[in-house]
Amino acid sequence: MDILLLYYPKKRGNNMNDFVIETKKLIKVYGEQTAVKSVDLHVKPGRIYGLLGRNGAGKTTIMKMILGLTPITSGEIKVFGENLRGNEKRIYPRIGAIIETPGFYPNLTGTENLEIFAKLRGTASPNAVKKALEIVGLPYKDKKLFSKYSLGMKQRLGIANAILHDPELLILDEPTNGLDPIGIAEMRTFIKNLSSEHGKSILISSHILSEISLLADDIGIIDHGVLLEESSMKELEKKNSRYILLHVSDVSKASMILEQKFHLTDYSVQDEQTLRIYDTSLNMAVVNKTLVMQDVAVISSQVCGDTLEDYFKKITGGEVIA
Amino acid sequence: MLNLIQTEFLKLRRKKMIWFMLLAAFIMPFFAFLFFEYFNKNGVDSMGFYKWSVFGFTTFIILPFILGVLCTVLMHDENRYDMLKQLWIVPISKMGYFFSKFVIVLFYSICFMMITAVTSVLFSVLPGFVPFEWQSVLFLLERCLEIAVLTSFGVLPILAIASGQKGYVFPFCMTLLYIFLGFFTSSVNIYLHPLSSISFIIARSGNIPGLASAQGINVPLALLCTLIWDVLSVLFAHFSLNRRK
Numbered sequence: 001m002d003i004l005l006l007y008y009p010k011k012r013g014n015n016m017n018d019f020v021i022e023t024k025k026l027i028k029v030y031g032e033q034t035a036v037k038s039v040d041l042h043v044k045p046g047r048i049y050g051l052l053g054r055n056g057a058g059k060t061t062i063m064k065m066i067l068g069l070t071p072i073t074s075g076e077i078k079v080f081g082e083n084l085r086g087n088e089k090r091i092y093p094r095i096g097a098i099i100e101t102p103g104f105y106p107n108l109t110g111t112e113n114l115e116i117f118a119k120l121r122g123t124a125s126p127n128a129v130k131k132a133l134e135i136v137g138l139p140y141k142d143k144k145l146f147s148k149y150s151l152g153m154k155q156r157l158g159i160a161n162a163i164l165h166d167p168e169l170l171i172l173d174e175p176t177n178g179l180d181p182i183g184i185a186e187m188r189t190f191i192k193n194l195s196s197e198h199g200k201s202i203l204i205s206s207h208i209l210s211e212i213s214l215l216a217d218d219i220g221i222i223d224h225g226v227l228l229e230e231s232s233m234k235e236l237e238k239k240n241s242r243y244i245l246l247h248v249s250d251v252s253k254a255s256m257i258l259e260q261k262f263h264l265t266d267y268s269v270q271d272e273q274t275l276r277i278y279d280t281s282l283n284m285a286v287v288n289k290t291l292v293m294q295d296v297a298v299i300s301s302q303v304c305g306d307t308l309e310d311y312f313k314k315i316t317g318g319e320v321i322a
Numbered sequence: 323m324l325n326l327i328q329t330e331f332l333k334l335r336r337k338k339m340i341w342f343m344l345l346a347a348f349i350m351p352f353f354a355f356l357f358f359e360y361f362n363k364n365g366v367d368s369m370g371f372y373k374w375s376v377f378g379f380t381t382f383i384i385l386p387f388i389l390g391v392l393c394t395v396l397m398h399d400e401n402r403y404d405m406l407k408q409l410w411i412v413p414i415s416k417m418g419y420f421f422s423k424f425v426i427v428l429f430y431s432i433c434f435m436m437i438t439a440v441t442s443v444l445f446s447v448l449p450g451f452v453p454f455e456w457q458s459v460l461f462l463l464e465r466c467l468e469i470a471v472l473t474s475f476g477v478l479p480i481l482a483i484a485s486g487q488k489g490y491v492f493p494f495c496m497t498l499l500y501i502f503l504g505f506f507t508s509s510v511n512i513y514l515h516p517l518s519s520i521s522f523i524i525a526r527s528g529n530i531p532g533l534a535s536a537q538g539i540n541v542p543l544a545l546l547c548t549l550i551w552d553v554l555s556v557l558f559a560h561f562s563l564n565r566r567k
Contacts, residue, residue: 069407092413099411103403107336116329120412145336161408 018081020045020169020201021066026075028061028225035061037225038075043169043203043218048195050216051205052312058225059205060100063173066203067097079169093121096167098175102158106147110138110157113146114164121165132160135190151178159187163194170194172204176211188215209312223316236311244277244284245304249297251275257294262287273299326414326422330396334426339395343388347437350384351375355445366451368458375442376435376462381469381524383501385434386517389477390497392430396423397484397493406563416563420556423481428474435470439463469524475548476504476516482555486562512544516551519544 021043028036036058043049051059064070066077068088077084079091104113114129125131130140136156149157155178162170172191176184192215194200206212212219219236221229229236248254251269258264258277266278280303288298334340354374358366400406409419439462446452480500484493504517512518526539 064407067407067411068413069410088413092411095411097411099407100404103405103408105333105399105405106403107399108333112332112335116332117408117412119325119329119332120409120414122325 019043019078020080021049021203022078022081023062023066024076024078026062026065026077027073028058028065028070029073035225036065039222039225039227040230041220041227042230043201045201046195046199047217048191048202048204048215049218049220050212051203051220051222052209052212053205053207053222054316055207057207057222059207059222060173061225062222063097063099063171063203063205066171067095067099068092069099093165094167095169095171096162096165097171097173098155098158098162099171099173101151101177102154102161104146104154104157104161107145109142109145110149110153110160111141113157114161117161118164123165125166128164128166132164135163136160137186152180152183155179156183168201170200170202170204172202174206175204176206176208184211191215221312221315228315242280243304244280244282244301245270246275246277246287246301247273247299248275248291249273249299253294254291254296257291257296258287261290323418323422326418327425330422330426333399337395340392340430343391344434344437346384346388347380347434348441350378350380351438351441351445354442355449355451358446358451359449366446368446368452368455368462371446371452372442372458372462375445376438376466376469377524380438381473381521382505382517385431385469385473386477386501386504387497388434389427389431389473390480390500391494392427393423393477393481394484394490394493394497396426397481397487398490401488417556417560420481420485420559420563423485424474424478427477427481428471431470431474432467435466436463439466465524469520472520472523472548473517475552476520478552478555479516479558482559482562485559486565513540513547516548519547 019042021041023039023041026036026039026041027034039058039062041049041051041062051062053059061070065072066079066084068084079087080094082091084091104110105116108116110133111129114132118129123129133140136159138153138156138160146154146157155175159172159175162172170191175191176187179187188211191202191204195202195217204212204215213233216233218230218232220227246254251272251274254275255267255269258267258275262282264277264279264282268276268278270276284301288301291298354371357374358371400409410416442462443454443459447454452458477497477500480493480497483496484490487493501517504515504521507515508518508521512522522539523541523544526541
């Protein structure tokens with residue numbers, strides 16, 4: 001991935017004060033089904049925005065609408081501060097994208113496929129294809145036809161195509177699909193570098209929570225077409241309450257001691273042996289000693305925090321996704 | 323537009339079928355050779371030979387069929403492998419995309435007819451059926467070029483149909499139906515169908531024996547018929563490409 005530094009020489013200055021992508025009351029209706037319901041999305045320049053949701057939540061539809069691949073039913077999309085409608089020819093060359101599994105010409109090699117797209121885009125750099133392939137770890141001028149590629153190689157070629165013209169904004173729909181664990185880790189590093197080192201703005205969708213939590217600076221949680229939450233990962237971490245999980249032999253006795261001795265009211269009983277104390281400033285050594293002195297056995301005590309998974313579960317009101 | 327056309331040529335790499343279909347250009351000149359060889363005819367009128375080798379089934383059936391199949395092949399991969407979204411993201415103009423395909427069809431049609439013309443001359447002159455005359459050869463080349471250009475415009479409806487289809491069966495069937503309709507309307511009203519119009523435009527001067535029409539050929543009207551079909555085809559392609567994302 002060091003080649004990246006050669007390929008993208010400098011962090012591009014962005015004179016935009018607004019958002020790279022901004023949607024207002026975006027709605028998409030397929031027949032009688034509303035796939036996207038009044039979504040207000042805000043992707044900041046130079047940051048990675050992770051769009052998180054279950055399969056069928058509306059992530060791809062939103063991306064398709066931004067890329068003009070499906071007409072919007074109502075609402076507004078602004079890209080680079082400009083209204084998308086009517087400015088597509090100026091805006092799209094500044095975007096690189098992968099939507100679903102990327103398709104290429106099966107009778108051509110990876111290099112030949114990229115040469116076609118380089119020509120269509122009028123890519124100025126003569127080495128653009130070579131560099132893009134090197135970045136994603138595919139051989140240049142290889143004789144292997146695209147039809148013989150594995151799913152992972154196809155995905156890499158799709159990413160190479162997306163970055164071929166050095167776009168300012170990348171829209172990546174589940175880009176790690178089909179990659180092996182090492183490939184996923186490499187891709188994560190690569191995407192992070194694109195943003196941190198080279199100032200690329202990235203909108204990435206995934207149904208894999210861990211992937212988004214490791215990658216994204218900002219996160220949007222979408223469920224059944226509704227954008228339930230949009231915040232930065234830092235804010236989200238703050239929001240996710242920290243607590244002390246206390247396993248004891250007698251919950252009722254322990255509760256009484258906490259209330260009487262420590263004047264604690266901010267706690268909840270989870271089950272017959274578990275308490276959740278939300279005041280993390282409490283000196284647990286003293287609490288444990290006091291409980292033991294009062295014949296309450298302390299099985300364990302630990303400081304915990306809600307994970308993104310817990311948070312997702314909480315706000316979608318359902319099962320976790322991955 | 324030039325980039326689009328160049329990439330269309332690049333996309334044809336390793337497509338053996340494209341080369342294989344060119345073999346059809348040899349069919350009628352070869353049959354004409356067999357026919358004249360069988361009847362042991364020497365000193366045949368050159369137009370008599372070319373009527374068999376070029377102006378007959380080649381113009382009416384073989385070329386439109388080959389071009390129809392080509393139109394289907396050109397559109398098929400991108401539809402089948404869901405590549406259009408990749409292309410629209412670039413972005414490229416939808417109609418530019420359509421017309422770049424048409425340029426390939428036109429180029430292929432010209433190549434096909436030039437091969438037919440050269441093969442006809444070789445099969446007629448080398449065995450000694452026809453004496454070599456520049457005048458007849460040039461006439462043949464001129465008409466072959468006309469056939470190539472007009473027929474490629476004539477199959478534009480097939481290209482438009484193929485642009486809106488993911489599969490190849492429907493455009494293929496439509497090619498057969500379209501050719502059959504062209505054949506049928508030539509005996510009813512030549513101005514109803516581009517292929518029948520084209521075949522009569524080719525025979526306009528009456529110097530191809532057996533092809534001179536009993537109807538007075540109105541070339542502008544025949545061209546207008548082709549133009550109307552083509553305009554409708556372009557509109558259809560515009561609609562279907564906009565619908566297909």
